[in-house]
Structure formats: structure tokens, C-alpha cells
Amino acid sequence: GESVGLHLPTLSVQEGDNSIINCAYSNSASDYFIWYKQESGKGPQFIIDIRSNMDKRQGQRVTVLLNKTVKHLSLQIAATQPGDSAVYFCAEILPGGFSGGYNKLIFGAGTRLAVHP
Amino acid sequence: NAGVTQTPKFQVLKTGQSMTLQCAQDMNHNSMYWYRQDPGMGLRLIYYSASEGTTDKGEVPNGYNVSRLNKREFSLRLESAAPSQTSVYFCASRDVPRQYFGAGTRLSVL
Numbered sequence: 001g002e003s004v005g006l007h008l009p010t011l012s013v014q015e016g017d018n019s020i021i022n023c024a025y026s027n028s029a030s031d032y033f034i035w036y037k038q039e040s041g042k043g044p045q046f047i048i049d050i051r052s053n054m055d056k057r058q059g060q061r062v063t064v065l066l067n068k069t070v071k072h073l074s075l076q077i078a079a080t081q082p083g084d085s086a087v088y089f090c091a092e093i094l095p096g097g098f099s100g101g102y103n104k105l106i107f108g109a110g111t112r113l114a115v116h117p
Numbered sequence: 118n119a120g121v122t123q124t125p126k127f128q129v130l131k132t133g134q135s136m137t138l139q140c141a142q143d144m145n146h147n148s149m150y151w152y153r154q155d156p157g158m159g160l161r162l163i164y165y166s167a168s169e170g171t172t173d174k175g176e177v178p179n180g181y182n183v184s185r186l187n188k189r190e191f192s193l194r195l196e197s198a199a200p201s202q203t204s205v206y207f208c209a210s211r212d213v214p215r216q217y218f219g220a221g222t223r224l225s226v227l
Contacts, residue, residue: 010158032214043207043218044160087221089159093214105216107159 008087010112019077021111023090028071030092030106035064035075037111039086047075047088075114085115119143122206123219130198130226131167138213138222140208147193151183153204160207164218168192178208198226 007072024035031052036044050057050064050073057064063076073090089110136185142149147168152160152175162175166185180202182194195202203226209216 002169034215041220042222043209046215049215105162107161109157109159 006043008110008112011115012079012114015080015082015115018079019080019084019113019115020039021077021113023075023108023111025071025073025090025092025108026106027092027094028068030094033064033066033073034091034093034105035062036089036091036107037084037086038089044089047054061077080091080113080115082115082117085113087112090096092112110117121208121210121217121219123206123222126139126220127223128225130195130224132199132226134198135194135197136198136224137195138206138208138224139190140192140219141190141212142208142217144191144210144212145188146198146210146212146217147188149172149185149207150210150216151181151191151193152207152212153202155204163193163206174213179184198224200226202226 034049035047037047038044039116048059048062048064050066052068055066058110065074087110089108091105091107121142129225139180150162150165154160157171161177163177163181164172164183166172169185170186184192184223206222208219
């Protein structure tokens, strides 16, 4: 069921509108960030990533913005569709997280996106 | 290409029972991970395996054991289940730096 989504902030949008989902990360030295999408009853699915030496990266209908000054990430979804309804969460890789086997990936709790027709 | 496969999808246990959660990946990744996900919280790392033959503790290892059976398979064992272990468990494998997740096992301990 939906136990994963309980107590999460919810963003409600109309189909066709643009969505902006925000995330505050914890470590100013983190050097890599990922956005995941998690649909009901499924595992997290990779959407887009960005390195700390970038401010913006675009994918198909999605854009990630990184503001290192305030430790803030945002995910923008253009022309939101019903299939975009899910929980979205960001993850940061701590310094040294590329070495060895421990990815040192820290996950946020997530935001639920509800798309209404 | 199945990616990361977890079994079972659902399980109900009584306090004190034991069980093993299975995970297999077909992407030839070296690193594999076990997480738990609780309502309103982010994924928390239980154990990981950097490569075949090695395992290490993550943030919340108490009450769990793991086995990296071969490069493909990484299992998580609860020796004596407790209600606090009611959660959704995810296995992941890594293609640096991204992690790819299975569909999860929903475990209830009564």
C-alpha cells in the first residue's frame, strides 16, 4: 500500500501544468545529487542527476536546478501528466561517496505529487 | 533485462520468527545494498556489499544479517523478527554513482 507516502508533504497540480518539487540537502560538501521517483508499490526509479559543479541539467520533460549557496535542489516537471503522480525524493552523495562500496547516499523523505485531470 | 529482483513481495511474520529476503541483479554490478523505508522517512541503509565476498554495516544493522552469495545475489536475514522491523525493504545495486532498486518486500511483524 501507501505506507511509504504517509505524512509526506503533497503537491497538487492540474494535468498540463508545470510542477516544481523542492529539496533541501544537508551537507554543503556533497558533490552529487539524484532525483528518484517512487510510484505506489514500486521501488525508487532514477530520474535525473546533477554534479555539484553544475547549476542546471535538463532531461526529457524534467529539469534539475542546484543552488549550492542555500543547499537547495529543485525538480521541475513540464506539462505534468497523470503518470507523473508519485513520491519524489532527492538524494545526495557525501564527499568520498564515489570511493569504495559505500555510496554514502543520503535520502530525503520525499514529496508526493498528485496530478488532477 | 529484469534489473533487481526481490522475493518475496509480501510477508507477515510473528515476533521471534526468522526469514530471509532474497535479492538478485542481472546487471553485473559489483556493489549491492539493503535499505529499509518507513513512513515519512528516507531510505536507511542496513548493510551493503562492495563486492562479492565482502559485507559491511550501514546505518541500522541491528537485528539483521546478510550474505553475498555470489556477484548476483545478496540476501538479508532476520533471525528473530521484532515489530520494529515492520517496514518496506529495498535491495539496490550500483552502477557508479547511481543505484538501481528492486520493487521491495513489504514485511509486517505481529
